[in-house]
Amino acid sequence: MNSVKWISPCLCVCVVIPAILALAGCDVERRRSDAELGLNPQQAAGRQLYDNYCDRCHEPYSSRGKKGPSLKGVFKKQYLSVSGLPANDERMTEIIKYGRSKMEGFGQVMTDQQIQDLLAYLHTL
Numbered sequence: 409m410n411s412v413k414w415i416s417p418c419l420c421v422c423v424v425i426p427a428i429l430a431l432a433g434c435d436v437e438r439r440r441s442d443a444e445l446g447l448n449p450q451q452a453a454g455r456q457l458y459d460n461y462c463d464r465c466h467e468p469y470s471s472r473g474k475k476g477p478s479l480k481g482v483f484k485k486q487y488l489s490v491s492g493l494p495a496n497d498e499r500m501t502e503i504i505k506y507g508r509s510k511m512e513g514f515g516q517v518m519t520d521q522q523i524q525d526l527l528a529y530l531h532t533l
């Protein structure tokens with residue numbers, strides 16, 4: 409039973425440590441600062457808008473759903489997960505301005521410049 413000897417260190421390095429890192433990086437994670445996230449001033453302004461208007465329904469850094477779907481990596485995929493619309497600035501701007509079914513629109517609350525800032529932030533997710 410020689411193999412048992414190296415299975416446990418391997419189990420530790422291959423399974424346990426990544427699991428701990430994954431857990432640590434998950435929900436228990438403290439809020440990272442704009443600097444830690446490497447946000448430029450426009451993206452940081454967008455993050456503030458996100459916190460004010462979007463965060464209560466959409467998770468930015470976890471794939472967990474809230475009232476709406478997670479927006480983690482929203483621009484990294486070609487299509488939006490719920491609507492299947494292309495994940496691009498045009499569609500995103502429309503969703504933000506006019507809303508979608510259970511989501512209200514923000515065209516009355518945010519200026520075009522603010523929507524640009526918000527998009528810049530969404531691209532960092």
Ligand code: HEC
Nearest residue numbers: 461462465475476488489490491492503508509510511514
């Ligand atoms: C009151 C809760 C709520 C708020 C606030 C909200 N949303 Fe939503 N959002 C939703 C829901 C619910 C959906 C799913 C709508 C549907 O059924 O198509 C959604 C859908 C979306 C979608 C499309 C997702 C997909 O996969 O098709 C995007 C993008 C989005 N929201 C972005 C935002 C942004 C950006 C903000 C902030 C300006 C925001 N939402 C604010 C609830 C909300």
